[in-house]
Amino acid sequence: xxxxxxxxxxxxxxxxxxxxxxxxxxxxxxxxxxxxxxxxxxxxxxxxxxxxxxxxxxxxxxxxxxxxxxxxxxxxxxxxxxxxxxxxxxxxxxxxxxxxxxxxxxxxxxxxxxxxxxxxxxxxxxxxxxxxxxxxxxxxxxxxxxxxxxxxxxxxxxxxxxxxxxxxxxxxxxxxxxxxxxxxxxxxxxxxxx
Amino acid sequence: xxxxxxxxxxxxxxxxxxxxxxxxxxxxxxxxxxxxxxxxxxxxxxxxxxxxxxxxxxxxxxxxxxxxxxxxxxxxxxxxxxxxxxxxxxxxxxxxxxxxxxxxxxxxxxxxxxxxxxxxxxxxxxxxxxxxxxxxxxxxxxxxxxxxxxxxxxxxxxxxxxxxxxxxxxxxxxxxxxxxxxxx
Numbered sequence: 001x002x003x004x005x006x007x008x009x010x011x012x013x014x015x016x017x018x019x020x021x022x023x024x025x026x027x028x029x030x031x032x033x034x035x036x037x038x039x040x041x042x043x044x045x046x047x048x049x050x051x052x053x054x055x056x057x058x059x060x061x062x063x064x065x066x067x068x069x070x071x072x073x074x075x076x077x078x079x080x081x082x083x084x085x086x087x088x089x090x091x092x093x094x095x096x097x098x099x100x101x102x103x104x105x106x107x108x109x110x111x112x113x114x115x116x117x118x119x120x121x122x123x124x125x126x127x128x129x130x131x132x133x134x135x136x137x138x139x140x141x142x143x144x145x146x147x148x149x150x151x152x153x154x155x156x157x158x159x160x161x162x163x164x165x166x167x168x169x170x171x172x173x174x175x176x177x178x179x180x181x182x183x184x185x186x187x188x189x190x191x192x193x194x
Numbered sequence: 195x196x197x198x199x200x201x202x203x204x205x206x207x208x209x210x211x212x213x214x215x216x217x218x219x220x221x222x223x224x225x226x227x228x229x230x231x232x233x234x235x236x237x238x239x240x241x242x243x244x245x246x247x248x249x250x251x252x253x254x255x256x257x258x259x260x261x262x263x264x265x266x267x268x269x270x271x272x273x274x275x276x277x278x279x280x281x282x283x284x285x286x287x288x289x290x291x292x293x294x295x296x297x298x299x300x301x302x303x304x305x306x307x308x309x310x311x312x313x314x315x316x317x318x319x320x321x322x323x324x325x326x327x328x329x330x331x332x333x334x335x336x337x338x339x340x341x342x343x344x345x346x347x348x349x350x351x352x353x354x355x356x357x358x359x360x361x362x363x364x365x366x367x368x369x370x371x372x373x374x375x376x377x378x
Contacts, residue, residue, distance in 0.1 A: 080326070080327050080330070085306055085308075086306060087302060087303055087305035087306040087308065087323075087328070087329040088242070088302065088303055090305070090329055091302060091305070091329035091330050091333055094327075094329075094330055095330070101327075101330070102330075175232065176233060
C-alpha cells in the first residue's frame with residue numbers, strides 16, 4: 001500500500017515535470033510517418049537538373065505563434081542515405097571526390113535565430129555543417145499549415161529552401177561547369193507537438 | 195571432344211577457361227582505367243557500359259562453368275601431394291574470388307533497385323537493393339577482391355608455366371588441346 005502510494009506520487013511528479021518541460025512550442029519532426037523531406041537540386045551541365053534526397057535524418061523544432069522570434073530548429077542528417085535514383089552516381093557523390101561520407105557521415109543544422117518577415121513567413125539563420133565545414137546560412141521558410149490531425153495530435157509544417165555554394169563546404173566542383181557549383185537545398189517537414 | 199575425361203579437358207571447359215581468363219584480365223584493366231576518367235571523357239559513360247555488360251555475361255558463364263565442372267570428370271592432377279593440394283585450393287580460390295568480384299560488382303549497380311542493362315539487349319533485374327550503404331560497401335569489396343583475384347591468377351599462370359617448362363608435364367597442353375581428353 002505504501003509502495004503503491006509512493007509509486008503514484010513519483011509518477012504524478014514525473015508527469016508534472018514532464019508537462020512543465022514540454023512547452024506547447026516543442027515539436028518532433030514526424031519521421032515515423034515520414035512527413036519530412038530533405039532534397040537537393042543541382043544543374044546537370046546546364047541542360048537539366050539532378051534531384052536527390054537524404055532519406056535518413058531526425059530533428060526537432062520549437063514553434064510558438066505568440067513568440068515567433070524564439071523559433072528554433074535542429075536537424076541531424078545521415079549523409080550516407082543520399083539517394084538520386086542512380087546507385088553508381090550515389091556512390092560517386094558519397095566518395096572522397098565529393099561528400100566523403102566515410103570521413104563525414106553526418107550533416108547537421110542548428111538554428112541561431114529567426115526573423116519573422118510576414119504572415120507565416122520568416123528567415124531562419126543557423127549553422128550548417130556538411131563535409132566537415134560549418135557555415136552560417138539563411139533559409140527563408142514558410143508555414144504551410146498547422147492544426148489538429150485525425151489521430152489526436154497537433155501538427156505544424158514548414159518548407160524552406162536556400163542555395164548552397166559547394167566551395168564553401170570544401171567540395172571541389174571546379175572540373176564541372178559553373179552552373180553546377182551551387183545547388184538548391186529544399187527542406188519540408190511536419191512536426192508533432194509534444 | 196566436348197566433355198572432360200580423366201586424361202584431359204573437353205572443348206567446353208577449354209573455351210570457358212580461356213574466355214574467362216580474357217574477360218577477367220580485360221575487365222580488371224578496363225575497371226582500373228575507367229574509374230579515373232574525367233567527366234568530359236568520351237568513354238566516361240561507354241566504358242562502364244562495356245564493363246557492366248561483359249561482367250554480367252561473365253557471371254552467367256562462371257555459373258555455367260561451375261555446373262559443368264561439377265557435372266564432369268576432372269583430369270588427374272600432377273605433381274607431389276602438397277602441390278596437388280595447393281593447386282586444388284588455388285582453383286577453389288579462383289572460383290570463389292571470381293564470384294565475389296562479379297556479385298559485388300552487380301550489387302554496386304543494382305543498389306538503388308535498378309537493373310543492369312547487358313549491351314542494351316536485356317536487363318538483369320536488381321534482386322538485392324537498399325542495404326545500408328550498399329553501393330559504397332560493395333564497391334570496396336569489388337576493388338579488393340579484384341586485386342586478390344589478379345594476384346591469385348598471376349600465381350595460377352606461374353604454376354601452369356612451371357608445369358610446362360620445369361616439370362615438363364601436360365598440365366598446360368591439356369588446357370589448350372581438347373584431343374587429349376580422347377586418350378584414356
